[in-house]
Amino acid sequence: MAQPKSDLLQGTLDLLILKTLDLEPMHGWGITQRIQQLSDSVLQVNQGSLYPALYRLEERGWIRATWKISENNRQARYYELTARGRKQLVEEKENWVRLSAAVTRIVGA
Numbered sequence: 001m002a003q004p005k006s007d008l009l010q011g012t013l014d015l016l017i018l019k020t021l022d023l024e025p026m027h028g029w030g031i032t033q034r035i036q037q038l039s040d041s042v043l044q045v046n047q048g049s050l051y052p053a054l055y056r057l058e059e060r061g062w063i064r065a066t067w068k069i070s071e072n073n074r075q076a077r078y079y080e081l082t083a084r085g086r087k088q089l090v091e092e093k094e095n096w097v098r099l100s101a102a103v104t105r106i107v108g109a
Contacts, residue, residue, distance in 0.1 A: 013045065013053050015092040018081065021063060022089055025080035027070055028054060054079060062088050 062085035
């Protein structure tokens with residue numbers, strides 16, 4: 001039986017991308033696969049959401065992209081965190097902890 005897909009709260013995708021890239025530089029497909037894998041397939045990010053988020057994060061200076069050859073010998077844009085991105089990741093994680101604790105209080109009440 002297939003598990004349902006979960007929609008992401010606005011802004012949550014940014015946090016997931018930043019955290020994923022904190023581990024290592026990756027191309028877009030790798031980012032979606034890592035998020036899906038780490039969430040036990042609960043979270044699935046489609047390309048229509050991923051690439052606008054990547055461009056937005058790049059525009060803000062939180063990530064940078066470079067062209068490299070992927071593991072299957074194709075040209076791919078690899079994304080990595082910048083120093084500003086690492087700083088933003090700390091901030092995003094703090095916000096997420098605060099938000100998720102508030103939701104847990106409401107749902108658990």
